[in-house]
Amino acid sequence: MSESATAHPAPPSSGPAPTAVWYARGRxxxxxPDAVVRRHLRQMQDAAVVxxxxxxxxxxxxxxxxxxxxxxxxxxxxxxxxxxxTSSTAPxxxxxxxxxxxxxxxxxxxxxxxPDGTTVRARLTIGPEGGFLPGAxxxxxxxxxxxAHALGRAPEGREWLLVAEAESAWDPRWPSPADMFWPRExxxxxxxxxxxxxxxxxxxxxxxxxxxxxxxELRKLLKDCARxxxxxxxxxxxxxxxxxxxxxxxxxxxxAGLRHRVIEHRAAxxxxxxxxxxxxxxxxxxxRGGAVVLPGDPPRPGYDRPDFTVxxxxxxGSEPTALIDALHRFxxxxxxxxxxxxxxxxxxxxxxxxxxxxxxxxxxxxxxVMYKEALEAMTRSRDLYREAAEQAHEALAALRASAGxxxxxxxxxxxxxxxxGPPSQGSGFSLRQLTRSLERMKDAGKARRERP
Numbered sequence: 338m339s340e341s342a343t344a345h346p347a348p349p350s351s352g353p354a355p356t357a358v359w360y361a362r363g364r365x366x367x368x369x370p371d372a373v374v375r376r377h378l379r380q381m382q383d384a385a386v387v388x389x390x391x392x393x394x395x396x397x398x399x400x401x402x403x404x405x406x407x408x409x410x411x412x413x414x415x416x417x418x419x420x421x422x423t424s425s426t427a428p429x430x431x432x433x434x435x436x437x438x439x440x441x442x443x444x445x446x447x448x449x450x451x452p453d454g455t456t457v458r459a460r461l462t463i464g465p466e467g468g469f470l471p472g473a474x475x476x477x478x479x480x481x482x483x484x485a486h487a488l489g490r491a492p493e494g495r496e497w498l499l500v501a502e503a504e505s506a507w508d509p510r511w512p513s514p515a516d517m518f519w520p521r522e523x524x525x526x527x528x529x530x531x532x533x534x535x536x537x538x539x540x541x542x543x544x545x546x547x548x549x550x551x552x553x554e555l556r557k558l559l560k561d562c563a564r565x566x567x568x569x570x571x572x573x574x575x576x577x578x579x580x581x582x583x584x585x586x587x588x589x590x591x592x593a594g595l596r597h598r599v600i601e602h603r604a605a606x607x608x609x610x611x612x613x614x615x616x617x618x619x620x621x622x623x624x625r626g627g628a629v630v631l632p633g634d635p636p637r638p639g640y641d642r643p644d645f646t647v648x649x650x651x652x653x654g655s656e657p658t659a660l661i662d663a664l665h666r667f668x669x670x671x672x673x674x675x676x677x678x679x680x681x682x683x684x685x686x687x688x689x690x691x692x693x694x695x696x697x698x699x700x701x702x703x704x705x706v707m708y709k710e711a712l713e714a715m716t717r718s719r720d721l722y723r724e725a726a727e728q729a730h731e732a733l734a735a736l737r738a739s740a741g742x743x744x745x746x747x748x749x750x751x752x753x754x755x756x757x758g759p760p761s762q763g764s765g766f767s768l769r770q771l772t773r774s775l776e777r778m779k780d781a782g783k784a785r786r787e788r789p
Contacts, residue, residue, distance in 0.1 A: 353671035356506040359459075359514055360678045361597050362567045363542065365527040366494035370463055371443050373527075377520045378447060387517055390447040391691050398444050398462075441465030441495075445518065446691040451503065451511045459501035459514045460685045466495055494529065500681040509594035509665060516593065530568060530600060533561030542568070543596070545586050545603045548612060555608075556615040562600070563619055563634040566675030569595070569667060571660070572612060573650055574604045576626030583652030590656055595664055624648050628660050630667050637670040736774075 354360075367373050381387040445461045501514040519527045528542045538558055540546045549555050562570040573587065588601045604612040604623065613622045616629070621642050623629040630645040645667055647659045674682070692700070 354674040354678070355502070355682075357503045358674070358678075358682055359501040359503075359507050359594065360567070360674070360681065361499045361515055362497070362530070362675075362677075363527060363597075364494045364496045364529040364531055364539070365463070365519075366529060367523060367526040370495055370497070370527065373520065373523060374445055374461065374463070374518050378445065378518065381447075381449075381517060387447050387449045389691055389693075390445065393444040393446065393690065395442075397688070397690065398442055446685075446689070447517055448691050449517060451508065453508075455503050455505050455511075457501055457503045457511070457514070458685070458689065458691070459499060459517065460681070460689075461518045462498045462681070464496040464498075496531075497527070498677065498681050500678060500685055502682065502685065507594065509592045509668065511594050513593040513597050515597040528597065530565075532565045532568075533557070537561055540600050542598070542600055543586060543588060545584070545601055548572075548602055548604050548608060550608075552611055552614070555611060556618070559602075559612075559615045559631070560618065560634070562602070563631050566633070566672070567598075567678070569599045569664060570602060570631040571599060571628055571664065572602045572604060572616070572623050572631065573628040573652075573660075574609055574612065574623045574626060575606050575652060577606055579652040582654035585654065587650070587657050587660065591661060591664065595668060598668070599664060621646070626650065628657075628663075630663055633672070637667070637672050639670045640667075 365373075375392060378387060378390040382390055442465060443463045445463075446459070447461075448456065448458050450456055499514055499518065503511075515528075524543050525541075528544075530540045530542055531537055532540060538561065549558060559572075562568075575583070586601055588596060588599050591599055609623075609625055616622050619632055619634070619636075621629050621632065624646065626649055628647040628650045629642075632640045632642075632645070645663050647657075647663055650657055650660055
């Protein structure tokens with residue numbers, strides 16, 4: 338079913354992101370990420386955490402183009418899309434039918450309910466091996482691995498995009514959609530994030546990311562992180578070398594809804610001056626032994642440096658309450674959807690397949706109501722046109738009767754029924770003919786009044 342089960346407006350190309358949308362993007366270095374996702378979704382559904390899930394057939398994934406791919410005109414035209422392939426049904430390897438061009442892209446859908454009963458729908462799209470997905474959404478241009486090799490950097494693993502939408506505003510306390518598709522025990526294989534283009538850096542969303550020692554690299558990294566619209570970046574300075582408890586990632590103590598969208602950068606005690614020198618480009622600084630949230634580039638509307646600067650962060654294993662509060666407030670600031678997220682939301686809304694029987698019936702009822710209203714509007718228009726035509730003919734007949742047979746020309750004869758003879762240029766009521774007749778009647782009456 339290509340139509341969404343629920344009516345949603347199209348995601349905005351500019352302006353703040355919808356409050357009900359959650360999005361994340363990363364890169365998986367697992368050997369078979371699709372098999373990992375498939376197995377984890379099955380386990381989550383068996384545990385009644387996920388209500389339902391399915392894997393889309395390649396024919397149902399929008400066409401992807403890249404420099405080395407054939408054009409849509411020369412590509413094999415697939416047959417009508419079959420029914421979506423669920424986790425319990427897989428196509429036979431020798432199934433007959435026309436071949437479908439496989440670009441190495443796979444999509445999974447899942448639906449579950451938040452703790453308060455709100456329904457959440459999500460789609461995970463996994464890109465091809467060793468390639469970039471600019472925008473990371475089906476239908477956008479794909480940069481293949483060959484292009485990355487030519488530019489001197491071949492990415493490792495497969496890029497993925499996850500978009501989720503709830504029926505109400507998103508609550509950060511809800512479970513993370515990433516945990517619904519990816520297993521936590523294999524987090525070190527799928528929580529990678531690449532920033533800064535093909536020559537950028539690979540970061541982790543669930544681990545500590547040490548800032549580079551080189552000043553130029555440090556400045557470039559923070560600039561790339563500020564331009565990253567997918568994640569929230571926070572810089573934490575260690576006042577002194579922490580013990581084992583202080584080396585635990587602070588991001589793991591965040592609420593589940595923020596856990597896979599916040600990247601923690603750590604500055605060593607001797608990097609205090611260097612990191613603040615790099616942060617001057619963004620108009621902020623990190624306190625000694627504190628933390629600061631990067632404002633973004635351009636800064637998010639409503640960002641005020643004191644509100645997102647934490648004076649002290651205790652790296653003793655305790656919960657960083659002040660930092661969590663600052664991250665909550667920053668996530669609530671209005672921000673546009675990053676490149677590709679709007680396309681991902683649009684694709685999920687317009688081509689959602691995982692619908693229940695009740696949703697199908699509700700969709701059919703909406704279609705019936707829509708067709709009924711359209712038919713009634715057409716009927717009203719037809720009646721109005723008929724009424725207007727009858728009134729015009731009555732007025733013409735009354736005018737012809739009052740003016741006499743010589744004042745108005747007789748109506749043109751209709752064309753023969755069998756089509757013989759020259760075709761008629763027009764028949765019936767003519768506004769121009771009526772205007773000319775009225776002008777002749779006016780001139781004739783004026784001449785009679787002027788006679789002595």
